[in-house]
Amino acid sequence: MKRSNTQLSALLAELTTKARTxxxxxxxxSARARVRNETLSRLRRRSSCDLSTLQALAAAVDARLVIDHSTAATVTPDGHFPSSLDRDDEARLLKLAASGDLAYDVWSAAGPRFFMAGLAVMLAGEPGLDRRGLLALAERLHPGASEPAVFARWLERSPLRPSRFLPLLAMERKHAA
Known part of the structure; x- marks a missing residue:
């Protein structure tokens, strides 16, 4: 996750205050967050870090990270999709999809809710994944996301290509097993 050093420092300061409370x-x-203590220490000197690390640190102090997509320059004007999807974004989404984690907070923080709902619908069709759980998550992220017409719209506009993502996910799941 790329943030300015000031933003990351401010966020870490706020989370540190919660930890001290x-x-x-x-x-x-760091032990509660399952993050190495050295990682936490280094974060205070860095200008960027992984979203999953920040989420773990926040969860360990009963806090929640919220990404305001209305001001993010990386989403489409309607706020429904990322404006681009690079290899790092793809890797992050693959890791999330392979994890089996269906927590609403995790998914809603991972990208625009409509986009993430469509991803959940797409994954619901994959063998070995929790179809009902993924469809329920999709509906919670964006009501109506599992409707065929809505999902067709997602497929037309999404920067994520199922023909690339799903084989990569199969490999990711195979390596994780």
Whole structure:
């Protein structure tokens, strides 16, 4: 996740305050988040970090990260899709899809909700994945997302191509097993 050093520092300061309110040292906080203590220490000197690391640190102090897509320059004007999808974005989405994590907060923080709902609908058709759970998640992210016409619209406009993503996901799942 790319942020300015000031934004990342401010976010870490806010999360650190929450950790201290819970009487957690950095070592205890990082252990709760399942993040190496060195990683937490290095984050304070960096200008970027992984979204999953920030989410883990936030969850460990009962906080939630919210990405305001209305001001993000990386989404389409309607806010429904990422304006582009690079290899790092694709890798992050593959990791999420292969994880089996269907937590609404995790998915809604991973991208525009309509886009993420369409991804969940697409994954619901894959063998070995939790079809009902994915469709329920899709509907929670964007009501109506599992309707054929809505999903067809998603397929037409999405920067993510199922013909590329699904084989990569199969490989990711195979390696994770």
């Amino acid at each position: 819970l009487s957690l040292t950095d070592t205890e906080w």
